[in-house]
Amino acid sequence: MIAFDIRTGFGFDIEANDTICHVVGDADGRFMASFNGVIIKVPFLSIYIGTFEEFDEEVLKQTD
Numbered sequence: 001m002i003a004f005d006i007r008t009g010f011g012f013d014i015e016a017n018d019t020i021c022h023v024v025g026d027a028d029g030r031f032m033a034s035f036n037g038v039i040i041k042v043p044f045l046s047i048y049i050g051t052f053e054e055f056d057e058e059v060l061k062q063t064d
Contacts, residue, residue, distance in 0.1 A: 003048040010043040017050075024052055031055070 017039050024033045037050010 001049075001051055005046040005048065007041065007044060007046050009041065011041065012043075013039075013041040015039050015041075021055075022052065024054075 015038070018034070018036045020035045020039075022033050022035060023030055032055045033052040034055065035048060035050060035052055037048060040047040040049070
């Protein structure tokens with residue numbers, strides 16, 4: 001999967017990532033997902049190459 005996101009920075013950066021969490025929306029509603037992949041940041045644009053994986057709700061409840 002490739003996704004694009006607008007950002008306010010103007011530096012260049014490439015990073016491997018498995019720790020960023022996002023709120024993702026679809027036809028069934030919103031859910032928390034972790035991103036596993038590479039993020040390429042160029043002026044005013046972030047390019048995500050990888051996968052979003054939904055968190056298991058039971059695991060999230062155990063952290064309370």
